[in-house]
Amino acid sequence: MGNDIKHFRDITPEILQDWKARHGDRLQHITVETPDGLIAQFVVRPPSRSVVDLVGQHGQSKRLVEANKVLTSNCILGGDMELMENDGAVYTAIIEQIGKMMKTRAVSVKKL
DSSP states (O other): OTTOBOSGGGOOHHHHHHHHHHHOSOOEEEEEEOTTSOEEEEEEOOOOHHHHHHHHHHHHTTOHHHHHHHHHHHHEEEEOHHHHHHOHHHHHHHHHHHHHHHSOOOOOOOOO
């Protein structure tokens, strides 16, 4: 997260437009509600191929903490970072949603 947006409320329409220009229209707004009623919000982008490759390398070595750090640092553009760092449920929910973004999209195969 190179832009240091620490709170969702700090994301302006101008920042959002800049992110869309740099990362395309595949950005997602993720909202996580904790059991005690706190709301955490984030803007995330799908992982690039290089991020997926790096996560795969960490996964093969069973270094899941490092793999998750790669995902969060490269895919979370901004949001309620303090809440994510201090609440394991929020952290897990964000990792899960980014993981879903990595799943295969619709693919068709034809025999030639």
